[in-house]
Amino acid sequence: MKQIDPQGLIKSKLIDGEDIRLKVKQLAAEISRDYRGKCPLMIGILRGAFIFLSDLVRELQIPAVVDFMSLSSYGTSTESSGVVRILKDLEEEIEGRDVIVVEDIIDTGLTLKYLIETLKARNPASLEVCALLVKEGKQQVDISARYVGFRIPDEFVVGYGLDFAEKFRQLSGIYAIDLAKIERCR
Ligand code: IMP
Numbered sequence: 001m002k003q004i005d006p007q008g009l010i011k012s013k014l015i016d017g018e019d020i021r022l023k024v025k026q027l028a029a030e031i032s033r034d035y036r037g038k039c040p041l042m043i044g045i046l047r048g049a050f051i052f053l054s055d056l057v058r059e060l061q062i063p064a065v066v067d068f069m070s071l072s073s074y075g076t077s078t079e080s081s082g083v084v085r086i087l088k089d090l091e092e093e094i095e096g097r098d099v100i101v102v103e104d105i106i107d108t109g110l111t112l113k114y115l116i117e118t119l120k121a122r123n124p125a126s127l128e129v130c131a132l133l134v135k136e137g138k139q140q141v142d143i144s145a146r147y148v149g150f151r152i153p154d155e156f157v158v159g160y161g162l163d164f165a166e167k168f169r170q171l172s173g174i175y176a177i178d179l180a181k182i183e184r185c186r
Pocket of ligand 1: 080103106107110111157164
């Protein structure tokens with residue numbers, strides 16, 4: 001860990017990689033059951049969801065199509081503002097299709113709210129959200145994610161695809177960052 005985190009920004013492990021693996025299997029089993037006989041379009045939100053999406057689809061027992069979107073949310077490095085821009089749009093048409101948005105983390109929920117409204121306007125047959133993490137008590141808008149991996153306390157977290165300043169995505173667990181240390185580094 002010292003080489004990946006030379007500044008010592010990581011303060012604690014919140015979720016072990018093995019627990020994530022089991023949870024992803026469980027979520028994939030639920031999706032496979034709920035979408036039996038269908039072929040959902042799984043939309044991964046870049047970049048944070050890339051590891052979650054790739055593990056999730058490999059556990060599915062039904063056919064599925066994968067596509068990606070990339071969004072930029074204006075704000076500070078650790079807080080989103082709700083003003084969202086689409087950096088990369090879908091390559092697939094979603095009209096009449098069963099869509100599952102795969103997101104790394106729901107914090108304020110502002111990014112996802114914007115995304116859901118944008119996708120609903122394209123008339124999918126159904127639209128659900130699968131989020132690996134939800135920060136407890138932080139949502140500023142009403143977001144109902146049908147599939148949720150873990151509810152976590154209000155910490156800035158990294159690992160399993162999530163980053164701080166583009167670092168730490170490669171960690172197999174979820175770790176909390178020491179924000180006080182980051183303030184001091186600035
Ligand atoms: P929201 O709009 O506040 O819900 O934030 C959504 C996006 O902000 C997520 O998809 C992440 O990319 C990023 N984000 C929010 N909280 C964290 C965190 O604790 N660690 C890493 N990224 C985060």
